Structure formats: C-alpha cells, structure tokens
Amino acid sequence: MNKKDQIKKYMAIARDYLEEAFRLSKQGDVHDATEKIWASVKSATDALALKYHDTTRPPQGVSWRRFIREAFIKAGLKEEEAEKLADYFLDVRGKLLARFSTASSTRIRSTDL
Numbered sequence: 396m397n398k399k400d401q402i403k404k405y406m407a408i409a410r411d412y413l414e415e416a417f418r419l420s421k422q423g424d425v426h427d428a429t430e431k432i433w434a435s436v437k438s439a440t441d442a443l444a445l446k447y448h449d450t451t452r453p454p455q456g457v458s459w460r461r462f463i464r465e466a467f468i469k470a471g472l473k474e475e476e477a478e479k480l481a482d483y484f485l486d487v488r489g490k491l492l493a494r495f496s497t498a499s500s501t502r503i504r505s506t507d508l
Contacts, residue, residue, distance in 0.1 A: 398445065405442035409435045433491045440484065443470060460485055 396404070416431035440463065441451040447469035453462035460481050467477035 398449070402442045402446050405438050405445065409438035409442065412438060429491070433487070436484070436487070443467075446470075459488075 412431045412435035416428045416435060419425075419428035419431060443466050444451045444462065447466040448462065453459055463484055464474075464477045464481035467480055468474060472480070
C-alpha cells in the first residue's frame, strides 16, 4: 500500500472509531466510548505523522512531544499552537495509559499509545 493510501486508511479508521464512540456514549457506555475516542485520536495522529515524518513512531532519541510538535508545525501550525497541542496530546495519552493500565481488562496495549 502506498503512503497516500495508508494515510487515507488511518483517517477512515479514525472516523469509524469516532462514530463508534458517539454511539457508545449515547448508550451510556462511557468507558468504551473513551477508549474509542482515544483510538480515533491515535489513528488520526498516525496519519499526520506518516504524512509529515514518513513514519508513525518517533526515531530513537526523539521524544513523542517533539515528534508530534514537529508534525503539527509541518502541517502549518505556528510553533506555539503546535507545542500546546502536542502537550495536550501527551497529557491525554498519559492519563488514558494510566487509566487503562490499572483496569482489570485492558484492551489498549501501552505500546499502542
């Protein structure tokens, strides 16, 4: 699969997860809805990273914060806004990782985050 098709696939997955999150939320299943929202954000972030870094993971020695911030900047955001969004992404990532790692039945692996 070429890069453009991979990016489209990540975005389609992100949309599917988000739609599922809304459905679950309407049913009152907040835990699973939260999990799907995170999966949506992660998939959209993978699309962004692939587009601007040609990979979905930071290279060794590069922090997630820097990796995400640089992708946002390459996408056209100003440095201050990119930093703010990267901080927000990592804050949410950390909170969800902590939440799911303490749950008895974790469906998201820490390596996925």
